[in-house]
Amino acid sequence: AVRAGGWRRRRVEGPPARTGGLGPMWRPADARDATPPSPKRPPSHLSAAAAPSTTGPDGELAHAWDVLASLALIFYCVMGATLVGPPAAFALLADTMGVETRAVQRRLPSTTMVSWLVTTPAHGILVDAFGASAVVRLGVTVCAACAAAYPFAPTLWAVQVLHGLMGASLACTGVFAIAVVANSWFSRRRATALAVVVAAFSVAGGTWPLTVAAAAGLAGGSWRAGMGAVAAAMVLVALPLSWHVARRSREGPEAASAAPPSPVNRLGRRGSDDNLDGMLRPWRRGRGLLATLCTRRAAAAGALHGAAGFVLLGG
8 A cells, every 4th residue: 555655565474585585575375375276167068978079169069960960950850840841731731621721721820839839838847857858859759740640631620630739849849949959068169059950940941842842743732742751751850860869968968967966065064055045946946037027028028929829819
């Protein structure tokens, strides 16, 4: 500190040491006072066995390139089976069923979207309970079964039921589920990985309508043949890849997250703090949820979802 226009030097307690001419104000640190630096902890979502063998962001993508490609192909096939593929066959389906094309275009997409809207909140609970990769595998299995039964549907009501089930499976294999799996694998190139996966939706929107129309045209204008191409992609491509992603996730990120926590609390001692923290954790979660629901953006999102649900229910 500056005292009376000059510098007042603070003398170090203890015997003076050899400081190389700097005087008693400087004292070298004792070896006993030096604390070793704490080792850098790896990311919480990767275990030591699952960490990439190469360092750097490019090494991370190279380590799990099969997971990234599998997620993109799964998303591509699911979007084709649920949202962008069936509308290409609606006109032929209406002619075969003897109903108006407008009725088919109004009922089937609305059923898919309403089912997706209703079952989406339960997806988060399933992910917390069973893991994201297992939920994606469940959704792909249900979607593949519905796609395989789609060409054999006898009536329009049966097709509508299948669309409802595919909408429910879309909640388990949509953007949120795929993003959770991708986030658990990629930490340095997370934006790149998500961009690659989400880009599959644009590719599906540009290729699946043409594929369904071409398959139906080759079969003499049969919508069943067009949807058979979608069913083949789901059963032969998406379903095996979902099992591959689940197996890889069990060996990698989910194995690290499933490890039991340390019995030592955050204060570094054992005691009743852990019990107190466990008692307060539900209250903290509820308080955070209540605060989130009270925000203006949450109210606007709820109003938007409610309006979308009424519009879809009304056709």
